[in-house]
Amino acid sequence: MALEPAGDEKTKAKAKSSAPKKAVMAKTAPDETKDLDQLNRGILESAFRIADRVQARGLFLIVGDPAEYKFPPVLLTRKELVLVVADAKVEEELRKEGKQVMSLPRIKLTRVGKIKLAVMRSLSKGLLSLGDRIVCVTGVNDIGTVDTIMVLHIGKESEILSSSEIGNLATMVRPEIFEELLTIAVELATQGREGKSVGTLFVLGDTEKVLQLSRQMIFNPFQGYPEEERNILDPRLRETIKEYSSLDGAFIIRDDGVVIAAGRHLNAALEDENLPRGLGARHAAAAGITSVTNATVLVISESTGTVRIFRNGKIFLEIEKPGQSKS
Numbered sequence: 001m002a003l004e005p006a007g008d009e010k011t012k013a014k015a016k017s018s019a020p021k022k023a024v025m026a027k028t029a030p031d032e033t034k035d036l037d038q039l040n041r042g043i044l045e046s047a048f049r050i051a052d053r054v055q056a057r058g059l060f061l062i063v064g065d066p067a068e069y070k071f072p073p074v075l076l077t078r079k080e081l082v083l084v085v086a087d088a089k090v091e092e093e094l095r096k097e098g099k100q101v102m103s104l105p106r107i108k109l110t111r112v113g114k115i116k117l118a119v120m121r122s123l124s125k126g127l128l129s130l131g132d133r134i135v136c137v138t139g140v141n142d143i144g145t146v147d148t149i150m151v152l153h154i155g156k157e158s159e160i161l162s163s164s165e166i167g168n169l170a171t172m173v174r175p176e177i178f179e180e181l182l183t184i185a186v187e188l189a190t191q192g193r194e195g196k197s198v199g200t201l202f203v204l205g206d207t208e209k210v211l212q213l214s215r216q217m218i219f220n221p222f223q224g225y226p227e228e229e230r231n232i233l234d235p236r237l238r239e240t241i242k243e244y245s246s247l248d249g250a251f252i253i254r255d256d257g258v259v260i261a262a263g264r265h266l267n268a269a270l271e272d273e274n275l276p277r278g279l280g281a282r283h284a285a286a287a288g289i290t291s292v293t294n295a296t297v298l299v300i301s302e303s304t305g306t307v308r309i310f311r312n313g314k315i316f317l318e319i320e321k322p323g324q325s326k327s
Contacts, residue, residue, distance in 0.1 A: 036145050037070040044075055044137060047149050051080065051135040054151060057128065058082050061146075062104070062114045062138035065090045069144060082127075084118045086141070105183050107190045108322045111138050111148050116319050119152065120182065120309075124175040130155040172311065173204060173296055177257040180232050182307075185298045188245055189305045189321055198242075199302025201250035201282055206294040207260055210252055213289060217249045218263040231257045245300075250285070268292050275315075286310040 051059045062084040083101040085091050091103040115136045122128045132154045139146035188198050222230050249263040268288035286297040291313030299308045305321030
């Protein structure tokens with residue numbers, strides 16, 4: 001049996017045996033970084049070639065902060081490039097540089113979820129139209145690499161955008177109202193409330209008819225307050241909405257963003273064979289109310305955390321909670 005060095009000699013022996021390993025790690029780390037930089041550059045260059053080939057309307061680069069990916073500056077000046085970032089300060093700096101840029105909420109999303117959210121925001125702003133082709137590039141922010149290229153044909157891509165209704169989104173709702181509501185819904189679906197999953201509905205638009213086809217289940221917590229204090233564009237209201245999201249029933253929100261009611265029961269539930277199996281009363285209510293009104297409904301599934309958006313009785317977009325899909 002070999003004897004181990006004692007005391008200081010033992011410590012020196014350990015240090016000596018570990019020295020080569022540290023040297024190797026120090027040597028390979030820059031190489032790994034260089035490999036990632038080359039990978040990011042290669043993928044983005046390939047995406048631009050694809051965009052040129054399919055005559056894409058734009059190329060969406062969906063990353064946390066482009067500066068962390070070491071993309072060649074010449075690629076970031078292409079006029080068809082839209083940078084989608086996860087930080088308002090980064091967005092402001094890039095916008096000052098004259099780049100096309102938009103931001104997403106700072107929450108964890110799947111790759112496909114980030115693409116869907118970016119496309120939805122572009123459609124609500126009228127930046128994209130039915131029939132447009134776009135190329136999307138994204139990856140994992142945690143490791144600083146892009147690894148996914150996706151080509152979308154707006155209105156014909158049923159897996160990502162499941163209804164041609166999505167092409168008319170800019171005429172359906174006010175962009176700033178829809179974006180704020182979508183952000184709140186995705187945050188609630190992803191984070192829950194006080195550690196618990198949340199399920200609720202947000203009914204946006206055609207308020208008079210929606211009120212006629214619904215009834216109050218509880219005392220309306222928004223009744224009696226000035227309209228300026230009930231608008232979802234007011235940052236102070238966000239936490240209030242999240243707090244009331246645990247109530248049964250739906251939020252009713254006017255076209256201009258004023259919250260009219262919470263805890264509202266929708267009477268126009270629809271049992272539709274086209275709805276995916278396993279969807280419960282909330283989704284049936286969303287399908288029903290949108291089939292008889294011009295409202296847009298965002299539904300959060302309590303069981304899965306998926307956000308589904310309904311128009312004309314149908315789902316036209318699903319944003320899955322991380323862990324619900326393989327993407």
